[in-house]
Amino acid sequence: MNILLSNSSGEPIYAQIVSQVRQMILQGELAPGTALPSIRQLAKDLQISVITTKRAYEELEREGLVDSLVGKGSFVSGMNQQYIREQRYRLLEEKMREVLRDSRLLGMGLPETIEILKTLDEEAE
Missing domain, CATH: 1.10.287 (Helix Hairpins)
Known part of the structure; x- marks a missing residue:
């Protein structure tokens, strides 16, 4: 999953992540059932706070685009x-x-x- 962040953007980092993952899902780049990187792994990859990636994943889950399963991870939702x-x-x-x-x-x-x-x-x- 290729996410590009801009520190000069007026948009918060978590919102940039949400926007890009949402776009990948809506364009079919991420199919239903596809596992997303763990919160910790994405934070490490993007060199950002775990709290920021957690917030992004929670927002995607609220939108119904991602399902999170305790101990299993987060997956692109196939239900909606x-x-x-x-x-x-x-x-x-x-x-x-x-x-x-x-x-x-x-x-x-x-x-x-x-x-x-x-x-x-x-x-x-």
Whole structure:
């Protein structure tokens, strides 16, 4: 699991961890049932406090993305697939809003934007 932290970011370190792990789960990089590094191991790997990693894991558990089992560790939740699907839709909508904003800044209308999307789809096939 590759997590990059920024000390210059205004975002707290635990929130950076939550955000990146959430993203990996929602994008399917971490499949349901995948074991996460132990709290101590992640703290050691990232050279941060165990308290910080514990807080991040607790937040992920509150969101229903991670299940923690005493003595076993933390795992990507497999129980809440509908939630994960809804979150992925939400991320997609955010990206699409960004594309619409950018296309409007370029003076493009919706038909032109759709045409570019169709062209990209054809190229992907």
